[in-house]
Amino acid sequence: MTVSTQGHSDGNVDPREVQRFAEIAETWWDPNGPFRPLHKIGPARLSFIRNALARHYQRDSGGVRILDGLKILDVGCGGGLICEPLARLGAQVTGIDPAEESISAAEVHANINGLDIDYRAARIEQIASSEERFDAVMCLEVVEHVPDPAAFISLCATALKPGGLMIASTLNRTLKSFALAIVAAEYVLGWVDRGTHRWDRFVTPDELQSALENAGLTDVRFEGVVYNPLEDRWSTAADTDVNYMAAALKPHAT
Amino acid sequence: MTQRYDIVISGANYTALSLACALSQALRGDLSIAILDRNPGSEDPARPNTSPRAFALSSASKRMLETLGIWSSIADNAQPVSEIEITDSSLEAGIRPVLLTYDNHLDDGEPASFIVPDALIAASLRQATKEARNVDWISGAEAASFDEIPGGLTVTLADGRIFNCSLLVAADGRRSKIRDLAGIGLISWDYKQSGICTTVAHEDPHNGRAVQHFLPSGPFAVLPLPGNRSCVTWTEERQEADRLMGMGDTTFLDELTRRFGHKLGELSLVGTRASWPLSMHLARGFIAPRLALVGDTARGVHPIAGQGLNLGLRDVAALAETITESVRVGLDAGDQQALERYERWRRFDSTLSTAAFDGLNRLFSNDTTLLRSLREAGLGLVDRLPIAKAAFVKEAAGLTGNPPRLLQGQPL
DSSP states (O other): OOOOOOOSSSSSOOHHHHHHHHHTGGGTTOTTSTTHHHHHHHHHHHHHHHHHHHHHTTOOOSSSOTTTTOEEEEETOTTTTTHHHHHHTTOEEEEEOSOHHHHHHHHHHHHHTTOOOEEEOOOHHHHHTSSOOEEEEEEESOGGGSSOHHHHHHHHHHTEEEEEEEEEEEEOOSHHHIIIIIIIIIIISOSSOTTSOOGGGOOOHHHHHHHHHHTTOEEEEEEEEEEETTTTEEEEESOOSSEEEEEEEOOOOO | OOEEEEEEEEOOSHHHHHHHHHHHHHTTTOSOEEEEEOSTTTTOTTSOOOOOOEEEEEHHHHHHHHHTTOGGGTGGGOEEOOEEEEEEOOTTOSSOOEEEEEEOBOTTSOBSEEEEEHHHHHHHHHHHHHHSTTEEEEETOOEEEEEEETTEEEEEETTSOEEEEEEEEEOSOTTOHHHHHTTOOEEEEEEEEEEEEEEEEESSOOTTEEEEEEETTEEEEEEEETTTEEEEEEEEEHHHHHHHHHSOHHHHHHHHHHHHOSTTOOEEEEEEEEEEEEEEEEESOSEETTEEEOGGGTEEOOGGGSOHHHHHHHHHHHHHHHHHHHHHTTOOTTOHHHHHHHHHHHHHHHHHHHHHHHHHHHHHSOOOHHHHHHHHHHHHHHHTOHHHHHHHHHHHTTOSSSOOGGGGTOOO
């Protein structure tokens, strides 16, 4: 396993964001801890990922190990909340995150669960400038935390093999997302710490689509992720006003 | 050497076996499942089963068994119930006025329930479980304790063997050791009644009619079986039940005939008799970390409505669905959110059912004139309201509320 140590002060990473996540890395896997919202939204996000990959690679059998043999990169993997499920589905997973504490927590947790995941304290720039390429790249809930989303998407696209699939998730910049993701989630319900999100950094589907297309990707598909308060459950839906996901294809060279 | 399974099911009753079949099918055998059966060698489908019991399977349960591919081996010997007749009178009354008759068909013409002999369900489920992919049926295995470890549980058997798992399912019956070890309390009471069960042959055909006589000591149910035979399930105060069970066949048949009546001609006894004490219980919770309770371990209802197995299968359908959804997106088989969803789905329904069947039993197990007129007024009213009757039939068929997919006949 390659573990790179890297200063946090340069590149397309906001050092204050990295520090704040590192402080709570130990608690990544507590379903009732500060990452409870990510645990709650997990099944809906994973269901979008499973469906998108199963459709793209024509693998849906209804069984568990439908991603057998696929090489997947999770950018900004945190404590491994997405890496572990993808590994259980059979994928060969690499998770990168600039926060070393998150990577350490993720490694410990994967070992306990008997999952073989390649975690690296690294940034996307390092993968993009290497020769390593992946069948799918996940950038989930990261574009709204980086200063230059378009440049970040472009680096993620570089890490894809031709014919590979990029999957992104983020928050839309609408009045509704301000009300729900900032006012409700941070101030009223206290689901996430105040200051977790900056609404001005949220990305609209149009902006994300431009960034994906400028990075050479095509066939962009969107789906919303909505919360049902009666069932206390998130699910995928057409409404992309607040949380949404996108899948985009890197075409083979023509 | 510690063996690891994704899911360990403690118990080998119908809920345990159907859960193993449902999960194995839904996930194409990708999860490893162990069934801990305390009986040695009882997995043999050829083992003779002399149980006189029969179950009233709701049409929802039937749809679930159909979806699991089990119904085809049961269908030929399942008796559809076309009509249900309810009477309410004292034992001495010569003629029992029929209080309520209702047509037991759903809107689409399908019967709302089927009577299936115990031995037939047992044989079919055993066969299906033996054929299920990645399911190990371990005989002579009884869970003695379990402990949380990072990322899972260890289950220690009475003989010292140890299994690791992501999820433990307690299907080990009403006196579940696992439920007690998990510290899940029980609300329960004893009815001071016993159930007696036997099979009779009669001269005349029953035409698919089930009968529920509400006698002062408790309900006396006649469930039609294929051919000119019926299963009799009979509730008596405990001492009286012991006296009846101790009788020779001739006197027992006389007592049975007094209650059964002569509508179907001469009666004769077929096979064995069985009796068991009646009680009701409801677990205070259906889940703990990496643990789920199903069937009789979670709740036991009065057999008045014949709903015990149906409720158990409903648990299985709900749990199989929540686990399948989680595991298919790569989550751990013991995922806490899936368990919470299972509990929310099942516990409210179970509380309602236990309370309703208990109330029904109390209402009818009493011979005061006041209660009798109340019953007559109540059921008489129902009899005159076709909408209410159709609603009852639908409720008993298990098709109200938000039924799990398997109960709607949809695969997971």
